[in-house]
Amino acid sequence: MLQEQWVKRAQSIAIPSKAFIDGRYVDALSGRTFDDINPATGKLNGKVAECDAADVDAAVRAARRAFRKRDWAGMDPRARKKVLLKAADLMEAKSEELALLETLDIGKPIRMALNDVASSIATFRWYAEAIDKVYGEIGPTGDNDMSLVVREAIGVVAAVVPWNFPLLMASWKIAPALAAGNSVVLKPAEQSPLTAIRIAEFFAEAGVPEGVFNVVPGYGETAGKAIGLHDDINMVAFTGSTQVGKLFLQYSGQSNMKRVSLECGGKSPNIVMADAPNLEQMADATAEAIFYNQGEVCTAGSRLYVHRSMRDKVVEMISERARAWAPGDPLDPATSFGSMVDEGHMKRVLDYIDIGKSDATLAHGGAQVRQETGGFYVEPTIFTDVKQDCRICQEEIFGPVLSVIDFDDPEEAIAMANDSQYGLAAAVWSKDISTALKTARRLESGIVWVNNWDGCNITVPFGGYKQSGIGRDRSLHALEKYTEMKLIWVRL
Ligand code: NAD
Numbered sequence: 001m002l003q004e005q006w007v008k009r010a011q012s013i014a015i016p017s018k019a020f021i022d023g024r025y026v027d028a029l030s031g032r033t034f035d036d037i038n039p040a041t042g043k044l045n046g047k048v049a050e051c052d053a054a055d056v057d058a059a060v061r062a063a064r065r066a067f068r069k070r071d072w073a074g075m076d077p078r079a080r081k082k083v084l085l086k087a088a089d090l091m092e093a094k095s096e097e098l099a100l101l102e103t104l105d106i107g108k109p110i111r112m113a114l115n116d117v118a119s120s121i122a123t124f125r126w127y128a129e130a131i132d133k134v135y136g137e138i139g140p141t142g143d144n145d146m147s148l149v150v151r152e153a154i155g156v157v158a159a160v161v162p163w164n165f166p167l168l169m170a171s172w173k174i175a176p177a178l179a180a181g182n183s184v185v186l187k188p189a190e191q192s193p194l195t196a197i198r199i200a201e202f203f204a205e206a207g208v209p210e211g212v213f214n215v216v217p218g219y220g221e222t223a224g225k226a227i228g229l230h231d232d233i234n235m236v237a238f239t240g241s242t243q244v245g246k247l248f249l250q251y252s253g254q255s256n257m258k259r260v261s262l263e264c265g266g267k268s269p270n271i272v273m274a275d276a277p278n279l280e281q282m283a284d285a286t287a288e289a290i291f292y293n294q295g296e297v298c299t300a301g302s303r304l305y306v307h308r309s310m311r312d313k314v315v316e317m318i319s320e321r322a323r324a325w326a327p328g329d330p331l332d333p334a335t336s337f338g339s340m341v342d343e344g345h346m347k348r349v350l351d352y353i354d355i356g357k358s359d360a361t362l363a364h365g366g367a368q369v370r371q372e373t374g375g376f377y378v379e380p381t382i383f384t385d386v387k388q389d390c391r392i393c394q395e396e397i398f399g400p401v402l403s404v405i406d407f408d409d410p411e412e413a414i415a416m417a418n419d420s421q422y423g424l425a426a427a428v429w430s431k432d433i434s435t436a437l438k439t440a441r442r443l444e445s446g447i448v449w450v451n452n453w454d455g456c457n458i459t460v461p462f463g464g465y466k467q468s469g470i471g472r473d474r475s476l477h478a479l480e481k482y483t484e485m486k487l488i489w490v491r492l
Pocket of ligand 1: 161163188189190218221224240241242245263264265266297298396424463468469
């Protein structure tokens with residue numbers, strides 16, 4: 001579709017506005033709503049039900065009832081698979097609408113939103129296909145005994161997710177959680193509730209029983225906290241900041257010791273050795289690593305460690321590419337770089353850019369742009385001469401701001417890359433297989449890319465070391481995460 005067509009469609013799209021509890025769309029019990037703003041224009045998309053502790057409790061009670069009824073948890077996995085595949089088909093039929101809702105919610109370019117929706121659908125299909133291929137174990141015993149080690153759904157699983165990839169982050173959690181037979185309560189971020197609300201009816205239409213899937217839009221400090229402290233939720237799967245991730249560990253300790261899995265922040269290092277192959281590809285990937293999704297990516301390659309011998313050349317190549325990531329209207333299919341998620345976040349990113357201007361050398365960008373639109377846009381920004389201990393090198397900015405740091409010795413690069421509270425992703429570029437793999441093994445990071453950035457898909461795990469999280473999303477490891485292990489010992 002052309003830009004004008006997307007704009008026209010955006011003007012007439014129905015904005016989902018309610019919570020989804022026990023198989024029905026409902027208002028918040030308090031009757032309160034919050035404003036859902038389009039950050040590309042600063043205008044109101046619509047008003048959304050503001051759930052709080054009372055709504056969370058209603059959703060958990062519905063989820064528990066459904067779990068105990070066993071219509072979903074006790075269903076033949078092949079039947080559950082069929083339902084989830086049908087839900088994926090229904091989502092696919094509405095891909096454009098879902099992508100448009102994401103773009104209106106967070107200012108993500110429509111082209112990228114379409115990709116995210118496709119990946120989300122693929123996630124549902126992958127877990128649906130997996131669920132009837134997972135076996136238990138039989139332990140070694142003598143003739144008089146038999147031991148069965150079985151995996152069972154945990155019960156009520158809550159997913160608390162961020163705004164940067166609203167549907168995809170939700171899918172990484174709810175697809176395996178539902179596939180494993182759990183009941184789910186999903187709390188989308190307050191900046192991006194629309195697709196979470198919309199997909200609820202696809203699950204219902206596909207045959208997910210009432211109460212098995214619930215959505216409670218609302219603020220973190222109220223609805224999110226109520227989830228964390230609820231005594232009848234068995235597990236919280238969280239994606240968001242490290243600061244809030246730590247709160248969920250505390251909430252668990254203060255309540256029922258619910259399981260907590262965390263996908264949190266990052267400050268991912270990208271190491272370009274002196275013998276890096278194919279510099280053109282490296283520069284493309286390095287620019288994409290920090291500018292894709294406006295840098296609002298947990299794995300953003302925000303620290304570039306480059307060998308001093310090639311520093312100037314590499315900075316020039318990346319600056320040239322930064323020009324191609326020019327901020328534009330997210331509804332234009334040619335746009336690859338949209339707006340920041342909201343005004344507060346834009347100001348936070350601009351504050352970091354100010355810090356960078358005093359602590360390092362501004363090599364590219366650094367300004368707010370497109371103010372005439374009413375939206376919240378920041379230019380792709382590159383700093384050189386960045387010191388390892390300064391704030392723009394240590395703290396997660398979650399915006400399009402690249403810090404370039406030189407090194408002479410690969411050992412120094414590895415030490416600086418590991419000098420971070422985070423450990424989500426990293427990359428190393430080298431022609432020498434030994435240098436590349438030895439470096440990969442020494443990086444304290446859940447993901448290491450060799451001679452690429454962001455190579456991955458649903459088949460492999462995703463998650464971090466250190467304060468980037470606990471546990472993994474994606475792959476069969478994530479499916480296991482949404483189950484409990486039970487031993488049944490039979491005396492024959
Ligand atoms: P955030 O931590 O502010 O919010 C995440 C979720 O937690 C939201 O639903 C929010 O409403 C809720 N929340 C906020 N405060 C809460 C509180 N006091 N109690 C309970 N819940 C609360 O994060 P964000 O700004 O939405 O997202 C950006 C962060 O997410 C970045 O740090 C980014 O790195 C991280 N992230 C990590 C991954 C990953 O897979 N590791 C993926 C995407 C984003």
